Amino acid sequence: MAKPIRVWMAPPGPNPWKVIVVLEELGVPYEINSCKFADVKKPPFTNLNPNGRYPAIEDPNTGLVLWESGAIIQYVIEQYDTEKKLTYADLIQKHKLNQWLMFQMSGQGPYFGQAGWFNVLHHEKIQSAIDRYNAEAKRIIGVLEGALEGKQWLVGDKMTFADLSFVTWNDRFDATIMCEREKMFDGFPNVKAWHERMTGLPSWKRAMEKRAQLMDEQGLQWNGMPKGVNNMKEYEELMKKHAAAQAAAAKGE
Incomplete structure (x- = not known):
């Protein structure tokens, strides 16, 4: 049996939980090293990730240390999804999955993050920045809405790591653009149904229960x-x- 993968994270951020949901869905053993966000830019974490961003993993089964959530997901899929539960063997479909993962990493994550920063965390309200990043966040949702027209999943006929890579940030869309939660996907019925399919998963619920516990432990x-x-x-x-x-x-x- 595989030894647990160690996942370094600060519990608030969405990116570490992308990795956790994939590990949960595949049933890969893991353990969480829960850190404070204030420690992200100093050792011992920067010994693993010189960029000082969570998450990072240590896999004792292969000796690999890896950072960047997208790269970690690709590694977990290649190394541990031997039954192709969340991926495909077909060349075209496999690269389509990576395409959507790259879109999540370059589009959804950065734009949602900036929208959340200027709406919630920044001490000064800069309306031009708020307007720009709210609009970009909605544009990203619009791209996903169009891609899901007439189908349940982004690629092929089953849920894959590409779909799961979007769920943690999408789950914060209401807080990202400062709207009522029940209205966050108004005008985006395909995204709403897609998101509900994934947040109904036992793997998602287990991950979020762990997040709630870790957040409470840190008083967050x-x-x-x-x-x-x-x-x-x-x-x-x-x-x-x-x-x-x-x-x-x-x-x-």
């Missing part, structure tokens, strides 16, 4: 901020207070 809200903190300005002030308290403690005051 859904958006990664400490409980009681509402924006980046308040967060920075809290960090300054912590730094001052640590400095005072070091001096014995």
